[in-house]
Amino acid sequence: MEKKPFVTLEQIREMTKTYPTPFHLYDEKGIRENARRLHQAFAWNKGFKEYFAVKATPNPFILKILREEGCGTDCSSMTELMMSEGCGFSGKEIMFSSNDTPPEEFAYAHQLGAVINLDDFTHIKCLEDTLGFIPETISCRYNPGGVYEISNGIMDNPGDAKYGMTTDQMFQAFRLLKEKGAKHFGIHAFLASNTVTNDYYPALARTLFQLAVRLQKETGAYVEFINLSGGVGIPYRPEQEPNDIFAIGEGVRKVYEEVLVPAGMGDVAICTECGRFMLGPYGCLVTQAIHEKHTYKEYVGVDACAVNLMRPAMYGAYHHITVAGKEEEVCDHKYDVVGSLCENNDKFAVDRMLPKIEKGDYLVIHDTGAHGFSMGYNYNGKLRSAELLLKEDGSVERIRRAETARDYFATFDFCDLLKKF
Numbered sequence: 001m002e003k004k005p006f007v008t009l010e011q012i013r014e015m016t017k018t019y020p021t022p023f024h025l026y027d028e029k030g031i032r033e034n035a036r037r038l039h040q041a042f043a044w045n046k047g048f049k050e051y052f053a054v055k056a057t058p059n060p061f062i063l064k065i066l067r068e069e070g071c072g073t074d075c076s077s078m079t080e081l082m083m084s085e086g087c088g089f090s091g092k093e094i095m096f097s098s099n100d101t102p103p104e105e106f107a108y109a110h111q112l113g114a115v116i117n118l119d120d121f122t123h124i125k126c127l128e129d130t131l132g133f134i135p136e137t138i139s140c141r142y143n144p145g146g147v148y149e150i151s152n153g154i155m156d157n158p159g160d161a162k163y164g165m166t167t168d169q170m171f172q173a174f175r176l177l178k179e180k181g182a183k184h185f186g187i188h189a190f191l192a193s194n195t196v197t198n199d200y201y202p203a204l205a206r207t208l209f210q211l212a213v214r215l216q217k218e219t220g221a222y223v224e225f226i227n228l229s230g231g232v233g234i235p236y237r238p239e240q241e242p243n244d245i246f247a248i249g250e251g252v253r254k255v256y257e258e259v260l261v262p263a264g265m266g267d268v269a270i271c272t273e274c275g276r277f278m279l280g281p282y283g284c285l286v287t288q289a290i291h292e293k294h295t296y297k298e299y300v301g302v303d304a305c306a307v308n309l310m311r312p313a314m315y316g317a318y319h320h321i322t323v324a325g326k327e328e329e330v331c332d333h334k335y336d337v338v339g340s341l342c343e344n345n346d347k348f349a350v351d352r353m354l355p356k357i358e359k360g361d362y363l364v365i366h367d368t369g370a371h372g373f374s375m376g377y378n379y380n381g382k383l384r385s386a387e388l389l390l391k392e393d394g395s396v397e398r399i400r401r402a403e404t405a406r407d408y409f410a411t412f413d414f415c416d417l418l419k420k421f
């Protein structure tokens with residue numbers, strides 16, 4: 001499918017009068033419409049709730065939009081819990097799915113009334129030592145081990161992942177937690193990432209539903225919810241077929257009726273913790289071409305770099321690029337699109353066919369709405385960019401300012417040498 005930016009050159013020109021490039025831009029309309037589709041797709045399940053994975057796009061303005069659309073948050077750290085609290089999320093609107101968890105984060109999560117999802121059997125003791133008791137609602141993360149294969153080939157390798165408990169440990173954990181007073185149980189698993197297929201959730205649901213039936217039968221623990229977590233993918237490449245969330249919801253419903261309903265478990269709530277699917281396509285990184293270099297290859301140097309978007313450098317991930325205003329021109333030039341880090345992997349694209357790029361052109365790097373800004377860092381003393389929101393009425397709001405040198409130096413607050421900046 002042809003990938004079109006949600007922003008035009010004209011709009012970018014207008015924005016750059018106030019906000020210099022680079023910046024991440026989010027599309028409120030797209031975010032809301034997509035969240036509504038997800039809720040429609042799972043409307044058959046009475047207790048359904050999407051807990052947005054905050055780590056994907058930790059911005060209070062985004063969280064508030066998602067809260068208005070009925071989402072909760074899925075947190076993995078202290079500051080994500082704080083941000084959720086600050087945005088008005090409380091109690092069972094917050095899922096705390098963390099691993100290698102510092103005890104004080106368990107304490108804070110419990111203070112907020114969040115549902116705690118335990119990554120390991122040994123965390124039962126850690127949680128009990130921290131709180132003095134076990135909460136009545138508790139969830140455990142499952143890892144079936146081995147290689148996780150669904151219809152269109154091998155998807156991921158849970159046996160090699162640090163997350164979750166073995167099957168035996170799940171049974172032990174449910175028995176122990178029940179003994180210690182837990183009453184409402186959840187089961188969680190995240191077995192494959194960025195799955196561009198409608199089969200992942202239904203396949204995962206079957207694994208978890210079957211486990212839930214056995215757990216409830218054999219331990220007597222009441223399973224209240226099953227958390228399919230994240231992992232629903234997006235088509236980063238133009239040739240990829242996007243997921244159909246309605247087919248996914250329907251696929252999960254079929255398995256629910258086949259496995260849970262006959263076991264008398266037709267009241268189990270389904271939860272999701274989508275991050276990428278909720279925000280990925282509804283964000284882009286806007287950057288300007290500032291140099292061109294002709295050596296053994298043709299380079300276009302832009303004013304963004306890997307600190308603004310790490311996925312290409314870290315995973316070799318593909319992000320589609322559109323030259324704003326040249327959407328209809330032929331892609332007859334082969335470029336490496338690069339940033340300014342002293343790292344040769346600081347390339348947004350390698351050997352990419354694009355229209356001829358002039359200095360001053362704006363490039364739209366697609367699908368940066370999730371795991372984009374949030375993976376940013378400060379290598380080479382580079383500063384994080386601003387984040388802007390393209391609102392439903394077409395106006396633009398800055399939802400995070402760009403970092404300044406003063407922010408970068410702020411942790412040297414004891415050092416007078418840098419005060420003058």
Ligand SMILES: *Cc1c(COP(=O)(O)O)cnc(C)c1O
Pocket residue numbers: 053055056074076097098190193194229230231232273274275276277370
């Ligand atoms: C990262 C993560 C998510 C979100 O994953 P996506 O691939 O962005 O959907 C959800 N739950 C947990 C526990 C995670 O670590």
